[in-house]
Amino acid sequence: MSSIQRTRKLALVDCNSFYVSCERLFNPKIRRKPVVVLSNNDGCIISRSNEAKALGIKMGEPYFKAKDIIIKNKVEVFSSNYSLYGDLSRRVMRTLKRFNSEMEVYSIDEAFLDLSNFPDQDVEKIGKEIRETVLQWTGIPTSVGIAKTKTLSKIANHIAKKKISGITSLIGIENIDPILEKININDVWGVGKQLTKFYQKNGIYNAKQLKNKSNTWIKKSSNVLSSRTAMELRGIPCIGLETTTAKRKSCVVSRSFGKRIEKFQELKEAVVNYCLNASEKIRSESLVAKAITVFIRTSPFQRGFGYYSNSNAVDFPIATNNSIEIVKTAVSILDNIFKNGYQYQKAGVMLTGLCNDDGKKNLFSSEKDEIINNLMRSIDNTNYRYGRSTLSLASAGVQKKWNMKREYSSKIDTADFYSLPKIKAI
């Protein structure tokens, strides 16, 4: 064997406080200040700068609960701006792809890269180079964790987040038990709230203890996913790299309302809008839906008004992505589940059983379908060019009293040339 070691090596590159970093990119004045970004409707805190974390503001905490700390410490607050984050995410991913085309975009702010082709002793250097390049080209700071399996890369990344260098590699370490011992069981990828409770009850408090637990016990008392996690902790890959983006199986559009809604008419407007959104989305991916679910509910937190939640699913006679048909079906479902006298807080539609739109005509297709398809296509093109909902259906309404609250939007639009930041060339 040659002296160059080539084992399986996966890097997890994760953007630091991604949404906050995006806002900071366009607003240098908040670089060193505590910053948080809120979820839709300004409901919860979903991204925090290190300064904000240090103040004790928790992930997912409702905004109103953290308001005291926020005001007292002059924390900068932003409503979320997903088109900005999506755009910057694509730039980061494009940059990463230069290092290896064997890459899995795992979420908006993280990606797995296969570094197996590099010699073992070089990976830390490569990781450093990745960080520097992404920072220089996009302005987004990242952390890099490298290990033999996805689960271990996650752990390496978790450690890297706390280091100034921003990089941790577990490659070439004989015994990683002392490292795993310091990782709380709930910080292991795939171990959520319920599993944490279960493991702790059985004396498992850290990653090392789970790693050394027998597989049969884990499989028997939990499930295959948990045993996969344990195997991955042992350095045995069980979760593959998904380099091609699989077609999705469902498409959900749902929102909480800016204000509570009581009237059927307003609820209907919201549902129609969600349908238009969802059908446009699946059309853009050349998919058709076999079924649709509509759900409505009142706030689970509001006491004294009575809680009501209901949903219903209906199969389409033929899988479709036609807005008009989808809207019509959704409204009839809403008609069935709507009850008077409740203050609705949220509604949503879910298109399920998605499959490829082969465009084939079937027994029931007619010339009318052809006309409808052309209509959908021109609606999508127009909306793409002139902004969403330039063309819509009358039932979608114009007032939209139910629209989301977004009080703290930075209103940055990356399509606006003049607001683009200047990035240093190399």
Next chain:
DNA sequence: TCTGGGGTCCTAGGACCC
């Protein structure tokens, strides 16, 4: 007053058939 949204996968249990 104010508590996000969008996904995937697994399992248990019921319906149905032989």
Next chain:
DNA sequence: TCTGGGGTCCTAGGACCC
């Protein structure tokens, strides 16, 4: 009429992820 078990398929709900 009563009795039994095993297989498959579907769905709802739960758990997890970011």
